[in-house]
Amino acid sequence: MASGEVEQPQASGSSAPVGSDSASPAPALPPPEKPSAVRQRSYVVLSFWLVVLLLGLPIWWKTTAIYRAELPLDSMLKWADGKACRPVFPLQISIQADALQEQEAHNLIRLTQHALDDLNDFSGHHLRLQLAPRNAPLPKDDFRTALTIRLQPGTGTSASLNQESAVLDITYPPNYVPSLTSPSSPLASYITNELRATFAEEQSIISYLLSTSSMSTGVRPQGLSAEAAEALSKRTTRSLRYAPTYHLTFSLFTANGVPNTWDIEAALDEYIRPMLEVLRPIHNFTIDTQVQLYAVPGVQSQVLSKEHLSSFINAAEWPLSPSIGKAPTVNFVIYVGNQTVALDAETETSQSWMIPQWGTVYLLSHPDTVSHVSVEELKQPMLTFGGHLLSLLGTPQSGSLPLRLSTLGRIRSTDLLLRASSTLGSLARLSLALPSISIPRSVADGVSKTMHHLELACADLGGPEGLMHARIAEEEAERAFFEKSMVGQLYFPDEHKIAVYLPLLGPVFVPLILGLINEIKKLVKEAKQKALDARSKKHQ
Amino acid sequence: MSTTVTLQSKVGVFAGAALLRLVLFAAFPSLPDLLTGRVEISTPVTSFKRLQEGLFLYNHNVSPYDGGVFHQAPLLLPLFSLLPDVKTWPIFTALLYILVDLLSAYALLVIADSGEAGQSKHFTSPRRAKRSSGLLVAAAFLFNPYTIASCIGRSTSAFTNCAILFAIAKALSGSPFNSMVAISFASYLSMYPILLLPPLVLLAYDRQSDKRRIDSAVQFSLRAILIAATCISLLLAMSFALTGNSWDFLARTYGIQLTLSDLTPTVGLWWYFFIEIFDSFRAFFLAVFWLHLVIYVGGLSIRLRTQPLAVLTILLGIFAVFKPYPSISDTSLFLAMLALYRHLYPIMRYTYVASATMLYATFLGPAFYHLWIYAGSGNANFFYAITLVWSLGQSLFVSDLTFAVLRDEWEVERPDMVGKEIRQI
Numbered sequence: 001m002a003s004g005e006v007e008q009p010q011a012s013g014s015s016a017p018v019g020s021d022s023a024s025p026a027p028a029l030p031p032p033e034k035p036s037a038v039r040q041r042s043y044v045v046l047s048f049w050l051v052v053l054l055l056g057l058p059i060w061w062k063t064t065a066i067y068r069a070e071l072p073l074d075s076m077l078k079w080a081d082g083k084a085c086r087p088v089f090p091l092q093i094s095i096q097a098d099a100l101q102e103q104e105a106h107n108l109i110r111l112t113q114h115a116l117d118d119l120n121d122f123s124g125h126h127l128r129l130q131l132a133p134r135n136a137p138l139p140k141d142d143f144r145t146a147l148t149i150r151l152q153p154g155t156g157t158s159a160s161l162n163q164e165s166a167v168l169d170i171t172y173p174p175n176y177v178p179s180l181t182s183p184s185s186p187l188a189s190y191i192t193n194e195l196r197a198t199f200a201e202e203q204s205i206i207s208y209l210l211s212t213s214s215m216s217t218g219v220r221p222q223g224l225s226a227e228a229a230e231a232l233s234k235r236t237t238r239s240l241r242y243a244p245t246y247h248l249t250f251s252l253f254t255a256n257g258v259p260n261t262w263d264i265e266a267a268l269d270e271y272i273r274p275m276l277e278v279l280r281p282i283h284n285f286t287i288d289t290q291v292q293l294y295a296v297p298g299v300q301s302q303v304l305s306k307e308h309l310s311s312f313i314n315a316a317e318w319p320l321s322p323s324i325g326k327a328p329t330v331n332f333v334i335y336v337g338n339q340t341v342a343l344d345a346e347t348e349t350s351q352s353w354m355i356p357q358w359g360t361v362y363l364l365s366h367p368d369t370v371s372h373v374s375v376e377e378l379k380q381p382m383l384t385f386g387g388h389l390l391s392l393l394g395t396p397q398s399g400s401l402p403l404r405l406s407t408l409g410r411i412r413s414t415d416l417l418l419r420a421s422s423t424l425g426s427l428a429r430l431s432l433a434l435p436s437i438s439i440p441r442s443v444a445d446g447v448s449k450t451m452h453h454l455e456l457a458c459a460d461l462g463g464p465e466g467l468m469h470a471r472i473a474e475e476e477a478e479r480a481f482f483e484k485s486m487v488g489q490l491y492f493p494d495e496h497k498i499a500v501y502l503p504l505l506g507p508v509f510v511p512l513i514l515g516l517i518n519e520i521k522k523l524v525k526e527a528k529q530k531a532l533d534a535r536s537k538k539h540q
Numbered sequence: 541m542s543t544t545v546t547l548q549s550k551v552g553v554f555a556g557a558a559l560l561r562l563v564l565f566a567a568f569p570s571l572p573d574l575l576t577g578r579v580e581i582s583t584p585v586t587s588f589k590r591l592q593e594g595l596f597l598y599n600h601n602v603s604p605y606d607g608g609v610f611h612q613a614p615l616l617l618p619l620f621s622l623l624p625d626v627k628t629w630p631i632f633t634a635l636l637y638i639l640v641d642l643l644s645a646y647a648l649l650v651i652a653d654s655g656e657a658g659q660s661k662h663f664t665s666p667r668r669a670k671r672s673s674g675l676l677v678a679a680a681f682l683f684n685p686y687t688i689a690s691c692i693g694r695s696t697s698a699f700t701n702c703a704i705l706f707a708i709a710k711a712l713s714g715s716p717f718n719s720m721v722a723i724s725f726a727s728y729l730s731m732y733p734i735l736l737l738p739p740l741v742l743l744a745y746d747r748q749s750d751k752r753r754i755d756s757a758v759q760f761s762l763r764a765i766l767i768a769a770t771c772i773s774l775l776l777a778m779s780f781a782l783t784g785n786s787w788d789f790l791a792r793t794y795g796i797q798l799t800l801s802d803l804t805p806t807v808g809l810w811w812y813f814f815i816e817i818f819d820s821f822r823a824f825f826l827a828v829f830w831l832h833l834v835i836y837v838g839g840l841s842i843r844l845r846t847q848p849l850a851v852l853t854i855l856l857g858i859f860a861v862f863k864p865y866p867s868i869s870d871t872s873l874f875l876a877m878l879a880l881y882r883h884l885y886p887i888m889r890y891t892y893v894a895s896a897t898m899l900y901a902t903f904l905g906p907a908f909y910h911l912w913i914y915a916g917s918g919n920a921n922f923f924y925a926i927t928l929v930w931s932l933g934q935s936l937f938v939s940d941l942t943f944a945v946l947r948d949e950w951e952v953e954r955p956d957m958v959g960k961e962i963r964q965i
Contacts, residue, residue, distance in 0.1 A: 031954070040842060047838030056831055063823035438820075500821055504828065 038522075045515045052512065066436060069444035073428045075451065080425020085458035087210065087417065089125050089410055093195065094132040097151040105131055111188040119192060125203045127195060146406060146462070147198065149191065157187075159194045161400040168194065201396045202407040208232040209414050238356040239394030242415055244471060245284040245327040248272075248389075249359075252373065253295035253318065254336040259366055262334075262373035264289045270375065271382035275389070278401075281464050282409055283393065286327065292318065297335065305342045309353050312361060330392060331359030332385045336366045336373075352384045360388040409467050416470035417457055420450055423477040430481075436494065437486060446480030449473075549675055554645065557682035558638050564692055565634040572630065575693035580905060583865035584802040585611050585730070585793070588694035595620050603784060605792040611802065612696055613729050614779040614789050633694060640698045641691050645678040647705035648876055652677040654712040654747075656849045657880040661746040663846035665883060665948050666958075672882035681876035690869035697869040700730040704873065707733075708852060711740055714749035720764050724771035731794050732863050735834060736855060737768060738841045743848035797864050799826060805923060807905070808866040809931055812924040833862055843946075850945045853877040857938035861931045871898075871934060878937065884944040890936050897933030901926055 078084040097105040109129045116127050132148065147166050154171030161168055172187050208229060240246070252262050268287065276285045295318060299308040313320070313333070320331050341351065341363065352362040362381040366373065391397075395408045424447065431439060450473045457469035564571060575581050576588045584590065594610030597603065598617045604610050626633045651657075651674075658668025681687055690698060703726035711719035723740055726733035741764045745757055754760045776790075783789045796802055803811050810829060817825055836858055840851045856877055860870035885891060908926045911918030951958050 034953075040845075043842045044839045047842055048835055051831060051835045051838065055834070056828075059827040059831070060824060063827055064821065500818065504825070508832070 042519055045519050048512055049516060066438045067441075068431075068437075068439045069441050071428065071431055071439060071444055071447055072451070073432065076424040076428035076447065079421040079451065079454060080428065082421070085417070085421075085454065087206075087414055087458070087461055089206070089462045091125070091127050091146040091199070091462060093127055093129050093147045093149060094145050095129055095149045095151060095191075096132045099151065099153045108185065108188055108191075111185055112191050115188055115192040116195065119196065125199065125206065127199065147195075147403065149195075157190055159190075161198070161403065163400045166400070166402040166406060168198065170194065198399060198403070201398050202410065204228055205232060205235075205396060205407075205411055206414050208236075209411070209418060235394070238354070238391065240328060240330065240357050240392050242412060242419070242474075243283070243328050244475070245286065246393075247327040247329045248285055248287045248332065249320065249329055250287065250289040250332045250334075250385075251318075251320065252289075252291045252334050252336065253297075254291075254293050255295065255297075255338075256368075257293055258368060258371040259336060259373045260291060260293060260371050262291065263375045263378060266375045267378035267382050271379065272386060272389075275386050278405055279393070282405075282412055282467065290319070295335075297337070297339075302339060303342050304339055309341070309361075310355075313355070329359075330389065332381075332388075333359065333361045334364050334373075334378075334381050335361060336364050338365065339363055352381070352388075354388045354391065357392070359392070360385055409464065410462055413457065413461055413467045413470045416467075416474040417454065417461070420454055420470065420473040420477040423474075423481050424450060424454075427477070427481050440483060440485050443480045443483050443486060446476045446483075450476040450480065546675065550649070550678075553675060553679045553682065554642055557645065557679075558642060560683070561638045561641070561688065561691055562634070564688070565630070569630070572634070572692050572694060575689055576695075578689075578693065578906070579805050579909060580807050580868050581690050581693035581695050583695075583697075583806045583867045584609075584804045585797060585865045586695045586697040586700075586867060586869070588696065591616060591620065591696060592626065603786075603788070605783070605788060611793055611796040613793055614782050615728070615775065616696060616699070618782065637691050637694050637698055640702050641682065641687065644698070644702040644705045644876075645682045647702070647709040648681050648880075649674040649678045650709040651705070651712055651849075652880055654709075656712055656743075656747070658883055660847050660849065663949065663952075666952060667883040667886075667948065670883040672879060676882075677876065677879045680879040681872070684872050684875060686868040686872035686875070690867065690872060695867060695869050697730065697867060700726050700733065701869060701873045703729065704733050704736065704856070705876075707736075707740060708743070708849070711744035712747050712849075714747050716741075716744040716748065716760075716764055717767060719744050720767040721771050724768050724775065727768075728772055728775040731797055732833070732859055734772075735837050735859070736852060737765070738837055739848045739851035739855065741765070742841060742845065743852065746848060798830070800864055805909075805920070805927075806865050806867065807927050807930055808863065809861070809927065810864050812920065812927075815920075829862070829864070833859065844949075846949070847945060849880070850941075853880065854938055854942055854945075857934060857941065861934045861938070874934070874937070878941060881941060881944070884941070884948055887947050888940045888944045890940045894933050894936035894940060897929060897936065901930035901933060905930060 075084060095105070095109060097108065100108065109131055113129050116129070145166075147168055149168045149170055152169065152171050153174055155173060157170070157172050159168060159170045170191065172190070212233075250264055250268070252259070252264070254260070268289075272287075279285070296314060298311045298314040301308060304312065312335075320329075320333075341353065351364070352360055354360050362384055364373070364377065364381060366377065390404070390408075393408065394411060395404050396411070398404075399407070427443075427447065431437065453469040453473035453476065457466045457473055460466040460469070582588065582590075590609045591612055593607050594604035594612065595617055597607055597610070599621055604614065604617060620633075623629075623632045623636065652672065653674040655668070655671065658665045658671040703722050707719045707722035707726060710716075710722055719740060723733060723737060726736075741761045744764060745760050748754065748760075754763065779789055780787060800810055800814050803815055805811050813825070813829075814822065836855060840854055841848070844851045844854075853874070856870075857874040860866055860874045863870070905923070905926045908918060908922040912920060912923050947962070
């Protein structure tokens with residue numbers, strides 16, 4: 001743009017030779033510039049460059065500096081490599097042996113503990129026995145104690161898991177009680193085997209989790225056969241990714257106009273909600289229901305073979321939204337029609353099947369004339385759904401419900417802990433790999449929060465506190481990793497900066513720099529002239 | 541005899557201009573609202589519509605900035621709340637704006653009659669005999685369609701323009717104090733006039749009255765700056781008290797201009813650029829654009845030290861092109877000042893091209909805006925392209941004026957070159 005400095009050479013003819021003979025100017029040559037004009041031009045150039053240097057440079061430095069908050073990279077990588085935390089699950093098992101004498105009971109526990117320790121192939125999974133106080137009531141919902149063993153004298157050895165609470169009832173013949181001196185006892189080895197059987201699935205799941213994660217350096221998946229590993233990986237793929245909240249959608253689809261009402265609220269209250277209540281420490285749930293009439297399934301054939309099942313859901317027309325809000329959706333579909341499933345699957349019944357990571361379909365046969373589905377009719381579907389929900393959440397298959405749930409809590413804690421740790425590791429590697437990525441303060445905050453909660457979770461892996469901390473840690477780690485302002489910078493390589501700076505600043509700087517060069521040339525010339533003058537004076 | 545004639549014609553020009561505006565206000569009752577809605581006239585920081593919103597909130601004891609659309613100086617609010625409601629009595633608001641325009645014209649008259657454009661303290665133009673009369677300059681301002689449109693559109697930049705013109709007029713008539721107070725008002729209202737302070741101080745220094753003369757330039761400028769700073773602080777303190785003892789208004793008025801957080805289209809160059817710029821470079825380029833405005837002040841003041849009024853005129857032209865929220869009101873101010881340099885028109889080279897470009901943009905601008913916003917058959921690039929043409933026309937005027945001023949100065953030095961072609965080397 002127009003400025004005094006740019007116009008200057010036009011108006012004053014700056015090519016005038018300095019020091020030309022002013023007494024007889026050649027007619028073609030303009031007269032020399034006045035010293036005041038020369039000085040003025042220097043001031044103009046100076047004024048432009050002062051603004052550039054004093055204001056422009058600091059502003060450029062400040063506004064384009066990439067803010068990189070300090071991240072504790074070493075400890076983040078330590079977490080990712082599994083060096084910061086050894087996942088240990090100290091499982092308290094209390095033994096109620098009211099029929100035994102105190103001394104005998106202590107001896108029995110000592111022997112059993114020895115046997116367990118000898119057997120133990122996975123150091124993380126620690127079973128610790130302790131004697132329950134005599135005549136104590138059964139512990140309710142106590143996460144400290146994973147299992148209570150009730151020893152009762154009987155005619156033969158038998159063991160049964162209580163379905164209501166985490167209690168293992170063991171009966172034994174009187175001669176099984178170890179004497180105070182004997183180094184081993186049949187009762188002790190029986191209890192050992194029972195305990196091992198009870199916790200075998202949990203142990204294999206957790207060691208599988210650890211082995212597949214990057215934290216596996218310390219832990220070897222021992223005693224995990226190829227088939228078992230495959231079954232476990234199948235289980236993992238079937239279950240939904242962990243989320244703090246799931247959205248359950250119960251849908252009734254009918255092939256024609258009836259039935260058009262169902263007692264879903266009552267059925268939910270009766271069969272589903274109690275189970276959700278039990279799951280509450282691990283997940284939250286939201287529920288909605290819908291009825292769709294004249295719904296055509298994706299497969300029309302009368303008898304559904306295994307291949308048909310995957311395309312039965314008419315995804316294009318049935319309003320089963322993938323997820324409502326932030327929470328992932330689990331779909332439970334009751335289809336009223338006359339199709340049946342060809343019985344060849346091992347785990348599915350003839351009426352329902354589970355779709356991995358999606359939900360369950362139940363084929364309900366219902367008389368065409370009745371337009372209402374009663375609670376009684378809904379019982380079987382609801383029970384199926386409940387069972388499948390547990391599988392979809394990744395609950396182990398064996399054991400009583402309380403045991404399965406407490407196991408689920410531990411599995412989820414481990415899973416979350418591993419996931420948060422590996423996210424931390426990814427973030428650390430990302431910030432090392434991309435030196436130009438900006439790291440806002442919020443990311444650093446998220447990382448420090450994650451590490452804090454990870455430490456707390458690691459200290460108490462078996463308990464509900466551990467689960468809570470692991471949940472927070474995972475959430476914070478994900479938020480830090482997916483920080484929006486960081487992602488935007490990712491795709492901005494240094495070369496692009498030329499394209500940003502040059503179009504505007506290039507034209508601005510051409511006159512600025514040319515002016516500066518002219519000034520410097522003039523200064524150099526003057527200095528030379530001065531030196532020359534001084535020398536010639538000396539010679540005279 | 542001649543004084544009465546000029547007095548009569550002065551009254552005639554002023555009355556004619558007032559009457560024309562009154563007729564436009566009265567005969568076309570929907571015209572003011574139509575013009576108020578035009579992006580060419582109303583910018584986020586001068587819009588009368590936004591002022592109404594702020595006024596409504598202010599009259600209902602809510603912070604006027606809570607609505608998020610009002611970005612103007614708080615002291616405008618008590619002024620406008622004194623007036624009767626604009627919906628029922630639009631004539632009072634109209635009268636206020638007409639009065640402001642007439643005052644601006646009066647200030648221009650004073651500026652023109654002082655003869656500063658042709659003959660300053662350190663420089664006398666050989667062409668000064670042909671300079672335009674004050675009446676002509678005032679008439680050129682008053683009957684400029686851009687001025688009339690911004691008056692009918694009730695853009696609050698009229699107040700800023702009036703304050704700037706009075707600051708110059710007062711500096712010329714040898715009252716530096718009043719000049720500093722006026723420029724403080726202008727800066728308080730629109731912020732950018734603070735950049736006019738250096739040439740204005742020089743102008744006031746050159747035109748001091750003999751009675752109260754301060755010979756030291758440093759002492760004079762320190763005093764002037766002190767006066768301006770005190771006055772601005774007073775105005776800010778009053779605003780502070782007015783907006784419920786909070787400094788929030790700073791961020792909502794000047795902050796908006798500094799950060800350009802309101803990206804409403806204007807005739808300027810900023811809005812499109814900052815829609816497109818990468819977020820991470822936004823802060824840097826905001827600084828660059830502002831520095832670009834700042835950088836001319838020093839260089840021009842030094843180079844044209846002998847003609848501070850020319851510096852002011854050129855700077856006003858630069859601001860009308862490059863400031864964050866320009867409107868045609870800023871252009872009208874620059875054109876009014878340009879009229880003072882009629883004696884330089886013969887040595888300006890691009891007057892025809894520049895005026896043709898500006899006329900072209902004036903007619904096509906609204907059409908392209910219509911295509912983009914209402915017809916939907918164009919996009920933002922249409923309007924941006926025409927604002928580029930508009931800015932090109934104005935910057936042609938600015939650079940041409942700069943060239944003419946320098947050439948005029950040079951010809952004093954080199955009388956042998958008068959009338960000869962110059963060539964770039």
